[in-house]
Amino acid sequence: xxxxxxxxxxxxxxxxxxxxxxxxxxxxxxxxxxxxxxxxxxxxxxxxxxxxxxxxxxxxxxxxxxxxxxxxxxxxxxxxxxxxxxxxxxxxxxxxxxxxxxxxxxxxxxxxxxxxxxxxxxxxxxxxxxxxxxxxxxxxxxxxxxxxx
Numbered sequence: 001x002x003x004x005x006x007x008x009x010x011x012x013x014x015x016x017x018x019x020x021x022x023x024x025x026x027x028x029x030x031x032x033x034x035x036x037x038x039x040x041x042x043x044x045x046x047x048x049x050x051x052x053x054x055x056x057x058x059x060x061x062x063x064x065x066x067x068x069x070x071x072x073x074x075x076x077x078x079x080x081x082x083x084x085x086x087x088x089x090x091x092x093x094x095x096x097x098x099x100x101x102x103x104x105x106x107x108x109x110x111x112x113x114x115x116x117x118x119x120x121x122x123x124x125x126x127x128x129x130x131x132x133x134x135x136x137x138x139x140x141x142x143x144x145x146x147x148x149x
Contacts, residue, residue, distance in 0.1 A: 015067045019057040026053045026072050030081065030145075038076050041145050048123045049081055049143055055116040056139060060087035068136055074145070080125065081143045088136045092129055093117045 016022040026049055032040035041049070053072070060067040064087025071084040094117065121127060126142040 015070050016057065018061070019054040022053050022057040022070055022072075023050045025070070026050060026081070026083070029072050029074060038074050038079075038145065042148075045143070045145060045148055048148070049083075052120055052123050052141055052143060053083060055120050056083060056085040056141065059093065059116050060085050063087075063091070063093075064089040065136070069138075078142070079145050079147070081145055083141045083143070084138060085141075086132070086136060086138045090131055090135055090137060092131075092137065093139070 016025060027046070030041055030046055030049060032038060057067060057070065066088050067085065068088050069084070069086035071082075073082045073084075074080075075082055120141060123143065124141045125144045128138075128140040130138045130140075132138060
């Protein structure tokens with residue numbers, strides 16, 4: 001995948017070893033050090049970006065047959081962070097019945113987890129899920145960097 005010309009900084013298509021490694025990549029990407037083309041993000045925006053990163057990568061390992069690829073890119077034209085996670089499962093993400101973040105009642109029986117995907121959907125400005133021809137799927141999430149509600 002070619003680097004978009006409008007990208008300020010981008011991680012590579014490597015697959016981090018775990019969610020902590022992915023968070024570290026995103027934190028470094030969002031670090032507005034000297035000479036940065038994108039202004040520093042708020043603490044809340046950084047926290048949202050790291051939480052979404054963690055959920056996406058954890059879901060790939062836990063439900064997606066493993067993490068096959070990870071990219072994070074800043075698009076200054078859209079003032080957004082784009083996260084792309086590729087996993088090995090063709091099963092699309094879903095919400096556990098009764099596991100809505102806001103206003104959902106408890107599930108009918110014992111269920112582990114089920115909050116990650118609704119949380120991603122709540123925090124992201126846009127989400128795209130695409131099955132891959134050779135199997136697996138690619139999930140892209142966009143988070144606005146400035147002017148978030």
